[in-house]
Amino acid sequence: MLFHVNTTTLATLLAFTPLISAHATMSGVFVNGQDQGDGRNKYIRSPKTNDPVRDLQSPDIVCNTNGGTPAPSFVTSPAGATLSFRWFHFRPEDPTDILDPSHKGAIITYIAPFTEGNGAQPIWSKIAEEGFENGEWATIKMIANQGRADFKLPANLAAGQYLIRQELLALHMADINFKVNNTRGPESYPSCVQVEVTGGGDIVPHQDFDFNRGYTYDDPGLFFNIYVPFDKYTPPGPPVFQG
Numbered sequence: 754m755l756f757h758v759n760t761t762t763l764a765t766l767l768a769f770t771p772l773i774s775a776h777a778t779m780s781g782v783f784v785n786g787q788d789q790g791d792g793r794n795k796y797i798r799s800p801k802t803n804d805p806v807r808d809l810q811s812p813d814i815v816c817n818t819n820g821g822t823p824a825p826s827f828v829t830s831p832a833g834a835t836l837s838f839r840w841f842h843f844r845p846e847d848p849t850d851i852l853d854p855s856h857k858g859a860i861i862t863y864i865a866p867f868t869e870g871n872g873a874q875p876i877w878s879k880i881a882e883e884g885f886e887n888g889e890w891a892t893i894k895m896i897a898n899q900g901r902a903d904f905k906l907p908a909n910l911a912a913g914q915y916l917i918r919q920e921l922l923a924l925h926m927a928d929i930n931f932k933v934n935n936t937r938g939p940e941s942y943p944s945c946v947q948v949e950v951t952g953g954g955d956i957v958p959h960q961d962f963d964f965n966r967g968y969t970y971d972d973p974g975l976f977f978n979i980y981v982p983f984d985k986y987t988p989p990g991p992p993v994f995q996g
Contacts, residue, residue: 776803777852777921779944780845783837783901784830791845796828798945803842805923805940807931809968809975812873816918816945821871824947832953833908837901838862838919838946848899856923856940857890857979859883859988860902864958867914872945873965877918878958878994880907884974885986892921907996909954918945922988928978932970939975958994967991 778800781792793799800817813820830836844850862881865872881904883891895902902919921942931938967990970976974989 776805777840777842777856777942778803779838779919779946780841780900781839782828782946782948783839784828785834786837789828792824792828792946794824796824796826796947798822798824798947800944803942805942807935807938807940809931809970810965812871812965813943814941814968815872815877815943815964816916817943820873820943820945821869823869827914827947827949829949829951830906831951832906832910832912835903835905836917836948837903838944840895840900840902840921840942851896851900852892852921852923854893854896855925856892856921858892858924858927858939859885859922859974859986860891860895861920861922861988861990862902862904863918863962863990864910865916865918866957867916867947872916872918873963875961875963875966877962877964878960879962879990879992880904880917880958880994882988882990882993884988890979892923895921906950907953907956907958907994909956909996910950911955911957912950912953913957915948915950916945917948918943920944922975924977924979927976928980930970930976938970939977956996958996960991960994962991 927939929937
């Protein structure tokens with residue numbers, strides 16, 4: 754028996770079908786442009802897979818599935834430095850193997866005092882975010898930057914050991930609420946890096962943000978339709994900490 758498929762319908766379905774191969778995780782850090790080497794399970798609390806986290810009530814939303822296992826070392830960085838977190842899909846040595854461009858969304862960076870736990874506590878402060886600016890999503894800019902997502906540490910940040918959490922927040926399926934369909938909703942790719950900060954001032958960010966309470970399924974930064982016209986997009990979480 755032969756089946757006839759409408760090519761227009763098929764093309765539409767493919768355009769809206771997320772690619773399983775598009776997932777991502779973090780491989781390393783650059784400090785003021787200097788490569789700190791492969792950080793997986795060295796100074797990054799690396800998950801075992803590059804799968805996303807969708808359940809906002811899970812502790813995995815904070816530092817992913819391996820978040821409660823401390824890495825053996827730290828990246829050292831002066832306060833005020835520019836850090837670049839390098840993301841990849843399967844092959845970190847390939848600067849084109851990063852994230853499928855269908856995964857449009859925000860990149861958000863938080864900091865907390867170092868803990869050996871999984872970070873599922875009210876200890877976080879937002880220090881950087883990028884969503885939709887000048888007609889382009891943050892994840893698309895990151896892909897064009899060979900997988901690097903850049904941000905600056907606060908110049909007056911107190912010296913000490915910290916966890917820095919960065920997430921790629923892909924919104925390609927966020928037009929349907931996770932509460933309605935638990936295979937849909939935003940895809941968070943969180944990764945936590947252990948950083949020892951030197952120099953700086955005496956400021957320790959203190960927004961005390963708790964992801965399991967502060968990220969909600971009805972948050973317009975998480976339940977968002979990228980396929981219809983919109984005026985602006987505001988990432989979830991608190992405003993960026995100003996010190």
